[in-house]
Amino acid sequence: MSRLRVSSFTISLDGYGAGPDQDRDNPLGVGGGALHEWALATRTFRRMFGSDGGTTGIDDDFAARGFDDIGAWILGRNMFGPIRGPWPDDEWKGWWGDTPPYHTPVFVLTNHPRAPIAMDGGTTFHFVADGIDAALRRAADAANGRDIRLGGGVATIRQYLRAGLIDEMHLAIAPILLGSGEHLFAGIDAPKLGYERTEHVPTPNATHVVFAKRK
Numbered sequence: 738m739s740r741l742r743v744s745s746f747t748i749s750l751d752g753y754g755a756g757p758d759q760d761r762d763n764p765l766g767v768g769g770g771a772l773h774e775w776a777l778a779t780r781t782f783r784r785m786f787g788s789d790g791g792t793t794g795i796d797d798d799f800a801a802r803g804f805d806d807i808g809a810w811i812l813g814r815n816m817f818g819p820i821r822g823p824w825p826d827d828e829w830k831g832w833w834g835d836t837p838p839y840h841t842p843v844f845v846l847t848n849h850p851r852a853p854i855a856m857d858g859g860t861t862f863h864f865v866a867d868g869i870d871a872a873l874r875r876a877a878d879a880a881n882g883r884d885i886r887l888g889g890g891v892a893t894i895r896q897y898l899r900a901g902l903i904d905e906m907h908l909a910i911a912p913i914l915l916g917s918g919e920h921l922f923a924g925i926d927a928p929k930l931g932y933e934r935t936e937h938v939p940t941p942n943a944t945h946v947v948f949a950k951r952k
């Protein structure tokens with residue numbers, strides 16, 4: 738059966754998964770770009786974006802694990818892009834160019850549905866307007882027994898967390914303070930929802946923590 742996994746989702750020391758005021762120049766919100774420094778340095782992420790080199794070791798091992806056995810993704814509309822409200826046209830196709838790094842069906846939660854977009858490299862963006870359970874069902878069908886990666890952003894992970902639907906969550910804690918933005922855990926009692934820590938590995942660039950649902 739497919740598991741719903743969060744991987745390499747990065748929060749600041751003060752708990753923010755994105756800075757404020759996202760726009761085209763600041764996909765992770767103002768100041769939020771610093772969250773991903775650990776990930777962008779890894780061999781896995783550099784290859785994903787067509788570059789050589791990159792770090793190997795613990796950070797890269799966690800980054801690579803996140804792509805193992807993934808058959809579909811779920812994203813929130815703000816992770817897909819900075820446009821809010823009704824789509825003005827069909828021009829926006831994500832931040833990632835013609836060949837996004839998903840290579841599977843991707844289900845984008847939104848209140849503003851639009852037709853699916855087939856991209857190069859096997860990614861098709863499907864827009865889901867009937868909620869998190871519907872997105873999960875469609876992703877599970879598409880994944881065909883492989884796992885589903887819940888990419889983010891914050892509001893989307895919070896909904897699946899509150900519903901107790903996330904099986905495993907790898908968070909990287911970046912050694913930065915953001916001060917404001919989108920807070921991952923505010924008002925959520927994760928232990929009460931049944932989550933416990935199963936791994937905890939610090940590196941100079943991030944502290945990796947994995948949470949899973951108690952059996």
Ligand SMILES: NC(=O)c1ccc[n+]([C@@H]2O[C@H](COP(=O)([O-])OP(=O)(O)OC[C@H]3O[C@@H](n4cnc5c(N)ncnc54)[C@H](OP(=O)(O)O)[C@@H]3O)[C@@H](O)[C@H]2O)c1
Pocket residue numbers: 745746747748753754755756759764765766769772812813814815816817821822846847848849865866867868869888889890891892893894896919
């Ligand atoms: N730190 C990390 O590792 C990481 C990873 C991924 C993303 N991010 C960042 O996180 C930020 C985005 O997070 P976010 O919390 O602002 O937003 P988000 O979770 O990406 O998207 C929220 C939006 O998705 C739509 N949506 C979500 N749930 C829905 C539902 N149940 N039904 C219908 N529509 C639904 C709504 O958009 P509409 O009503 O407009 O349709 C909602 O405003 C970005 O800055 C992104 O770069 C960070």
